Amino acid sequence: MHGASHPHTAYAAQASQDGVVLELTTDKAQYSAGDTIEGRAIVTNTNSFAIEDVTLDAILPAGLDSSLSGQSLDAASLASGESLTLDFTARVPADTKPADLGNNTTPGQSSGLAKTYDEAVAGALLVFAVLVASILVLAYSRKKIKGRHGLFTLALLLAFALPISVSVPSPEAFAGESSLSAKENITVKGEAYELEAQASYTMPLQTKDFSFSKIKASQPYNPLAEAEFALTLEDGSVRTATSGSGGTVSFTDIPFGTHSLVETKAPAGYHLGTSTYTITVSARGVNIDGQPIEQATIGNMPLLKSDEPTIDATPAGSSTISGDGVPYATVYVLLPDRPYYCDPVQVDGSGKWTVHVAGNPLQNDEPITAYQVEKDKNPSDAVVQSVG
Numbered sequence: 001m002h003g004a005s006h007p008h009t010a011y012a013a014q015a016s017q018d019g020v021v022l023e024l025t026t027d028k029a030q031y032s033a034g035d036t037i038e039g040r041a042i043v044t045n046t047n048s049f050a051i052e053d054v055t056l057d058a059i060l061p062a063g064l065d066s067s068l069s070g071q072s073l074d075a076a077s078l079a080s081g082e083s084l085t086l087d088f089t090a091r092v093p094a095d096t097k098p099a100d101l102g103n104n105t106t107p108g109q110s111s112g113l114a115k116t117y118d119e120a121v122a123g124a125l126l127v128f129a130v131l132v133a134s135i136l137v138l139a140y141s142r143k144k145i146k147g148r149h150g151l152f153t154l155a156l157l158l159a160f161a162l163p164i165s166v167s168v169p170s171p172e173a174f175a176g177e178s179s180l181s182a183k184e185n186i187t188v189k190g191e192a193y194e195l196e197a198q199a200s201y202t203m204p205l206q207t208k209d210f211s212f213s214k215i216k217a218s219q220p221y222n223p224l225a226e227a228e229f230a231l232t233l234e235d236g237s238v239r240t241a242t243s244g245s246g247g248t249v250s251f252t253d254i255p256f257g258t259h260s261l262v263e264t265k266a267p268a269g270y271h272l273g274t275s276t277y278t279i280t281v282s283a284r285g286v287n288i289d290g291q292p293i294e295q296a297t298i299g300n301m302p303l304l305k306s307d308e309p310t311i312d313a314t315p316a317g318s319s320t321i322s323g324d325g326v327p328y329a330t331v332y333v334l335l336p337d338r339p340y341y342c343d344p345v346q347v348d349g350s351g352k353w354t355v356h357v358a359g360n361p362l363q364n365d366e367p368i369t370a371y372q373v374e375k376d377k378n379p380s381d382a383v384v385q386s387v388g
Contacts, residue, residue, distance in 0.1 A: 013184040013197075019047035019283075022182045024058075024197040030187040037064070037090040037186070041197035045078040048283045052077045052202040053177065056086045059196040061188070064090040078201070086197075092188055177202050210279075210286040210293045211250040214243040216270070217299030223247020224300060228265035231279065234258060243267075249298075256281050261288070263298070269378050270300035306380040309353070309372040316364040316388050322354040325372050331355070332379075334369040347372075364388040 012025045020043065027038040041058050045051050055074040075084050179200045186193055216222040227243040234257040243249045258280050263273035277288050277298075286293040309325040325331050325347035333342040333355045340358065347353045362368075366387040372380045 011184060011186075013182040015180055015182040017180055018051075018178060018201075018203055019045065020051065020178075020180055020199065020201060021046055022180045022197055022199045024182040024184050024195060026184060026186060026195065029185075031092050031189070033092055033189060034094040035092045037092070037195075039088050039090075039195065041086045041088070041182075041199075042083050043078070043180075043199040043201075044083040045080060045201075048080050049204065049206060050077045050079045052204055054078050054084055054201045055199065056084050057198045058086055058088045059198060060088075060090050061193040061195075064092060064188075084199075206256045206283065207253045208256075208281050208286055209250070209252045210254065210281070211248050212288065212293055212296040212298060214247045214249055214267075215297050215299045217301045224267045224270065226265075226267045227263060227270075227300065230262055230264050232260045232262075240264075254279075254281050254286075256283070263300075266300055270302050271376070273298060273300060303376060303378045306372050306374040306377045308380045308383050309347075309370050311368055311370055311383060311385040314362060314368065314385070314387050316366075317361045318387070319357050319361050320354055321357060321362075321368055321370075322352065323370065324351050325353050326374050327351050329372050329374040331370055331372050334382075336367050336369060337363075362387045 011027075011029045012023060014021065014023050016022065023040075023042045023044075025040050031037055037060075039058065041056055043054065043056050045054075053074075054077065057073065073084070073086050078084060177200055179198065181196055181198045183197075184195045186195055214224045214227045216224055223243070223246050225243050225245050225247065227249070229241050229243075229249055231239045231241070231251055231254070233239065233255065239251055239254070241249050241251055258278060261277040261279050262275075266272040278290075279293075280287045280290075288296045306329065307326055309323050309329075309331050311321065311323040314321050321333055321342070323331070327347055327349050329347045330344050331347060331353045332344050335342065335357070338359065342355045342357060345353050345355050364387055367384060368387065369382050369384050371382045374380075
C-alpha cells in the first residue's frame with residue numbers, strides 16, 4: 001500500500017498515538033510563484049493487531065492549484081506494520097499574491113474525507129446578521145430614541161456585535177473512532193502557511209485472558225481454594241473470580257487498560273490479603289505490579305491457632321461453669337448431653353470467664369467441652385472435663 005518515490009530533500013512532520021504513526025513530508029520548505037509543491041502523507045500501524053476504517057487526507061492552504069493523485073486514501077483495515085500512503089502535488093499560481101493564499105484549508109480529493117469549515121466566514125456572517133438586526137431594532141424604535149440617544153444606542157449595539165466570533169465544530173466522530181494530525185510549516189511567496197495531514201481510524205476492542213496462582217504464603221506448592229477476588233476495570237465495572245481446587249484464579253475477556261485487583265474473601269483459616277494490585281493489559285501481555293502475570297503468585301498467611309482455655313472444677317448441682325482464658329478472647333462451652341448450647345462469653349481483663357447454664361443444674365459426670373477463639377486466630381483445640 002506504499003506509493004511512488006519519496007519527495008526529494010524532504011521536510012517532515014510526525015505525530016503518533018495508539019501505536020499509529022502519521023508522517024507528512026514535502027520536497028522543500030520554501031516555494032515561489034509557479035512552483036509545484038510535492039508532498040507525501042503516510043499513516044502506519046505499528047501495533048501487533050489490525051486497525052480499521054482508516055482514512056488519510058492532505059489539507060492545503062486555499063488558493064493553491066491543487067490536485068491529489070496516487071493510491072486510494074482509505075482502507076477497510078491496516079494490518080500490523082502496514083501503511084497507507086498519499087502522494088499529492090499543488091501548484092503555486094504565478095499570478096497569485098501572497099494575500100490571496102488564505103490559511104483556511106482545502107481538503108484534497110478523497111473517498112469519504114471529513115468536511116472542513118471556514119470559521120472566519122461563519123463568524124463574519126453572524127456579525128453581519130447581528131448588525132442587520134441592530135439596525136432594524138433602531139429603526140423600529142426611532143420615534144422613541146432620537147438624535148444623540150439614537151447614535152448612542154447604535155454604537156452600543158455595534159460594540160456588542162463586533163467582538164463576536166464563531167467556532168463551528170467538526171462533525172461528531174463515530175463511537176470508537178480516533179483521529180491524528182501532523183502539521184508542517186512552509187513558505188509561499190515569502191508568507192508562512194501550514195500544510196496538514198489528517199488520519200482517522202478505529203481501534204478494535206482488544207481483550208486478553210489471564211490467570212495466577214493462589215497459595216499458602218511461603219509454600220508455593222500448597223494451593224489454596226475458595227479465595228475470592230474483585231477486578232475493577234478502567235470503566236468502573238467489576239469482574240469477580242474464585243480460586244479453584246488447584247489454586248488458580250482466572251479472568252477472561254479483560255480489555256486493554258490499567259485495572260485494580262483486590263482479595264475480597266480469604267480461604268478459611270487464612271488472613272485476608274490487604275494489598276491492591278495493578279493489572280496492566282496490553283498487546284505486549286498482562287502485568288501485575290509491573291511483573292509478568294505468568295510469574296505471579298498471591299499468598300495468604302495462615303491464621304494461628306488460639307490457646308486452649310481451662311475449666312475450673314465444677315461440682316454437681318452447679319448452674320455455672322468457669323475457667324481461665326486469654327483476656328478478651330471468646331470462650332464457647334458445649335454440653336453434649338443437652339439439646340442446647342451455652343451462650344459464648346468473653347474472657348475478662350483478668351483472664352477469667354463464667355458461663356451460666358440454663359435448665360437443670362449440672363449432673364455428676366456430665367461432660368463439659370470448651371474451646372477458645374482469639375482475635376485473628378483459628379479456634380483452639382477443644383478441652384473436655386466432667387462434672388464432679
